[in-house]
Amino acid sequence: MHFAGLSVFLDGGFAFMRGFTGRMPSSPSKVAGDLFTRLTKTAALESFQNKLEGGGGRLSCRGVSRASQSLVCVLLTRLFPGRPVLVVTEGSKSQEQFHQDIQTWLELESTEAAVRSKSSKGAAKSVSDTGLQFYPAWETLPHEARLPHADVISERLETLIALSAWRGGTSRKSMLIVTQVAGMVQRTFRPEMIGVRTRILRTGDSMDPRDLIDWLEAQGYEPEAQVTRKGEVALRGGIVDVHPPTSPWPVRLEFFGNELESLRYFDPLTQISREPVDTVTLPPAGELGILKRMMQELPTEQTAESERPEACLATLLDHLPPDSLVVLCEPELLAEHADAYEQQVPEDDPFFQSWPETLEGADRRKMSVIELSDDPIDVEVNEEDEPTGENLALGFSNLEMFHQAGERRTEALVMEAQRREFFNQLHRWLRQGYQMHLFCNNTGERDRFCEIWAEFGFGTLDPGKQTAGRKNLKSAQVAPILSLGALSAGFLCEAAKVVVVTDAEVFGRYKVQRPRRLKSAHAVAARSMLDIDFAEMEEGDFVVHLQHGIGRYRGLKTLPVGPKRPGDANPSSTGQECMVIEYAASDPAQEGPKLYVPVTESHLVSKYVGAGKARPMLNTLGGQRWAKTKAQAEEAVKDVAGELLAIQAARESRPGYSFEPDTPWQREFESAFLYEETADQMRSINETKRDMESPRPMDRLVCGDVGYGKTEVAIRAAFKAVMGGRQVALLVPTTILAQQHYNTFRDRMADYPVRVEQLSRFISRKAQSKVVQQLAEGSVDIVIGTHRLLQADIAFKELGLVVIDEEQRFGVLHKERLKKLRTLVDVLTLSATPIPRTLYLALTGARDMSTIETPPQDRLPVETIVAQYDERLLRDAIQRELNRDGQVYYLHNRVMTIERVADRVRALVPGARVIVGHGQMGGDALEEIMATFINGEADVLVSTTIIESGIDIPNANTIIIDRADRFGLSDLYQLRGRVGRYKHQAYAYLLLPRHASLLTDVRKRITAIRQYSSLGSGFKIAMRDLEIRGAGNMLGSQQSGHITAVGFDLYCQLLKQSISAAKGEKVKPRIDTVLRLDFIALNPAEEIAPPSAPPPRGKGRRPLDTISVPRETATYISEQPDPDLDDRESGAVAPRAAAYIPFGYISEPQHRIEVYRKLAQAQEKTALEQIRNELVDRFGRMPEAIDRLLQITELKILGSERGVGAIETNGDKLMLTRNNDFITLGGKFPRLTKRDAKGRIHEIKKLLLAL
Helix, strand or coil: CCCCCCHHHCECCECCCCCCCCCCCCCCCCCCCCHHHHHHCCHHHHHHHHHHHCCCCEEEEEEECHHHHHHHHHHHHHHCCCCCEEEEECCHHHHHHHHHHHHHHHHHHHHHHHHHHCCHHHHHCCHHHHCEEEECCCCCCCCCCCCCCHHHHHHHHHHHHHHHHHHHCCCCCCCEEEEEHHHHHECECCHHHHHHCCEEEECCCECCHHHHHHHHHHCCCEECCCCCCCCEEEEECCEEEECCCCCCCCEEEEEECCEEEEEEEECCCCCCEEEECCEEEECCCCCHHHHHHHHHHCCCCCCCHHHCHHHHCECHHHHCCCCCEEEEECHHHHHHHHHHHHHHCCCCCCCECCHHHHHHHHHHCCCEEEEECCCCCCCCCCCCCCCCCCEEEEEEEECCCCCCCCCCCCCHHHHHHHHHHHHHHHHHHHHCCCEEEEEECCHHHHHHHHHHHHHCCCCCCCCCCCCCCEEECCCCEECCEEEECCCCCCEEECCCCEEEEEHHHHHCCCCCCCCCCCCCCCCCCCCCCCCCCCCCCCCCCEEEECCCEEEEEEEEEEEECCCCCCCCCCHHHHEEEEEEEECECCCCCCCCCEEEEEHHHHHHEEECCCCCCCCCCCCECCCCHHHHHHHHHHHHHHHHHHHHHHHHHHHHHCCCCCCCCCCHHHHHHHHCCCCCCCHHHHHHHHHHHHHHHCCCCCEEEEEECCCCCHHHHHHHHHHHHHHCCCEEEEECCCHHHHHHHHHHHHHHCCCCCCCEEEECCCCCHHHHHHHHHHHHHCCCCEEEECHHHHCCCCCCCCEEEEEEECHHHCCHHHHHHHHHHHCCCEEEEEECCCCCHHHHHHHCCCCEEEEECCCCCCCCCCEEEEEECCHHHHHHHHHHHHHCCCEEEEECCCHHHHHHHHHHHHHHCCCCCEEEECCCCCHHHHHHHHHHHHCCCCCEEEECHHHCCCCCCCCEEEEEECCHHHCCHHHHHHHHCCCCCCCCCCEEEEEECCCHHHCHHHHHHHHHHHHCCCCCCHHHHHHHCCCCHHHHHHHCHHHHHHHHHHCHHHHHHHHHHHHHHHCCCCCCCCCCCEEECCCEECCHHHHHCCCCCCCCCCCCCCCCCEEECCCCCCCEEECCCCHHHCCCCCCCCCCCEECCCCCCCCCCHHHHHHHHHHHHHCCCHHHHHHHHHHHHHHHCCCCHHHHHHHHHHHHHHHHHHCCEEEEEEECCEEEEEECCEEECECCECCECCCCCHHHHHHHHHHHHHHC
């Protein structure tokens, strides 16, 4: 690891690097001295309180820094606990920032209260107990056809319902609501309407489920067969599934008759229940849509003022009581944003109320309006004198004069010098008697601060026991108060002698200030859709039948068998439900034959996915071509398996460098990650570090969709390598991506003495030569670059790790160099092409792979809009993004005309700041353009496809792709992945010329990109494009023909078997036990038609039959009469017992096929129990037919485990086949003695267990 360049810190005999001296925290931070009490005792705050106690009026407070305004709002809830506080900010970003800061202050207040009371009970108070609400604005304009996103509606309704409960007296806790100016001027439900349109249900309530469904539909809930999204409802017998907008999970209501028996959350993806709940609140399923419908139902002519449309609506202020406190943060900015919003709203819009009218409403209702401004006050105010007039100086200033957080990165030596000076200033404040509060995001940053504090000679800090003030007057040792929490910036209050410092000032990070990812209650842990559902078939799709080959799916059909039941209106209840597959006709002039596959055998059919654009040839029924094709594919995958295992053997034979276990710095570094890792991400990190600690060279592939956190895996691996004294090379395909990774790595490692450099065309030749020389000397720890890193002049002193991002984008020569690296050093490959589960399982036997399938919290799918070029659409799209303080990509892939397009955008949206970037610009100019956009100094970036890889700008959530018909499907997917990296709803506009929409190929591509808009759908996109990008990249193009021939699913099964065989593993073939039970009906048709009765016995008995079965050795079984049967009534045949899924229990065909597939694939009794529990949970109490179906499925599992190929009954005779031979007892077939189906199944099970 490189420690050069730290001479600035060798001042006064204190070396910067002295090892780890900070103590690990042993308990939560305890605070001595109440920060809030100290602030409220100042003369300015006491005057502030006195002026507000009378209620009403307007008070202007200047000299309040932006970072301290959130603290002032929290102080208001402390000074006036019974009065709601409404905080108004100018836009979405500032609203989120305020909400985050207020959360941090409320948590600190809770901690201080616990310390004061010296009781552990006080620590249990959470932020939710304070009544903090987030009230966003609609991101769409009311006159647009588009409705706001469901999460926006959820948070608005949550606030309105909380205020309704507060007014009703059911909750009188302090209320603090954060909103923006656009949310204030948008009209919503009236307060009384919220009560009428909301229901609270509890276990034990009595109601008719059908009446509840009717009421829910009246509130805007959409009836669906299966609830997967907010605002949907489904009824199945006595079970009602509903997803209220204000609930993080959908709720399952189970009725017994009219009594609500249970309430429980369930997972919308698996449809399986989670935890039970006592109550559920059912608010309206929407807001703007319902309000528009109400407006349409009003009479066209109104005479009275009260009958005007806007009289039926209300603003947020109408939901607040008269004694509320309204805080206007930066009133001049609020007025500007209100004016900009008003210009976009048409006249006489009933959903809009002007900003002056809104403020007049606050004055009219006698609310206290407080204006907070960062502007200095004109008059000078002495601390001893009480301020006079309506202007107050509260005395909160920012820390910019003490610490300059520049917009551009500074050199490492300058940054280290600035940090040393800032630490001296912190210590100076403490010596002067200031109470200093330091806020860090997590324990890693806090421990690192303690370490640097000790290295500078200011004393040893214990984060677990740190208190304020002087710890030892004799030694003059003073220390700050350490707290965990996220604040936007620090500030100083000289009157109270309080200084607040954040991690941004301490570590001097270069970053655009934005709130950390908010952990909303609605951040449902959605799984990725990387898995292709091979059971998900639509009519016309190509399918693969395991025995008959490729055909075309023609839908479900019920074959009528037997007479119709009297009084049965459903014809499907008397027939057998089949999947219809059409195959090729032997004569082209004839229609293709159809194969009818019972749904009970649906597991033999899977969706066909090939590797090319060409349509597959249909097989003929009974032909030999399918068997030959399958055999050829089986031979081909043996070559793939051999090549993969050869690479693995080479790695095993050459021992590599074994890194040490994690150091304290590694743990600090990882805990300083600003976001919470997903489970998949954490697993990938642990697997990577485990590989690095093993003696063999690492070769791990990390797959995940765009924005799923692969880079953090690489960052932690790189830091571990540097801690082990080795160098790291990060290889990327594009210059822009190199710059992005360089910025990310430097920001993450800013707290540590790690030197990061880059090699790309953004760097001058002279600077490149210097970096190359320092790499050879070992003074550069991490180098990030393009293919320049693979050139012959690059040499490392001690290379330990190579990270490759998007390996498939490098050429053949580059790949050969990379292949050599794999046997020498640790290699970590990152791929944004997701790998499907089937291929992942097939390859894990030969290559180390990790998949990240879970999207980060609050990530929303990108909404894709396909339209013809329309300048009004462009203007509205850009303006909508600017309204929420966002940024826009405008992609125009023609350098010759790009400036003309930029000028057109400037004319359409005059207030937008538009810049242009393309690949033909010089390195310095392009870097300056990208830095301007990343810093938020431009609103619209008009560029070519240089943004396709690597640009990570969470604030850019709209992308407009001009001439989308010129891009491939995978390109469109990658481009769309540039947006949607933050919690806001992202939009992708695909613009087509008029003629392009007529082209078949273009229409197919655009339809696919619009269809696969869910999170993690990258592989589905790749499957619909020219090749399987995931499989092609790893298996080679020569395999694509075989994938096309047999389909992807079957190919993966063959590959998995070949790898196991090549490794010498004995794979026990699975035996599919065949059931032929003549007392069981597997479909309604069999239930109606009883089996033909055997010939009568007794008098006139026919001669005994001798059965001869061909076997390897001649064996003959002579059937003897059973004397026990002589007394039985020979003609009495028991009716067949039903063992299938009744149509009345599961009405949706797709759900029935899903259950039959799960039953066919169950190989253990535990899997069967899971299916049983799922059925009861999703569809209610099981009828006897389902229970019987599960019992005979258990027979199949037992038979398979014991090698029984067939279980057959003929009357009372039980015939079991194993190894093509019957199992007999004393030369006779076993006999069943029970007459009912349940008893007979139990007898068969008992016999199987005895085998």
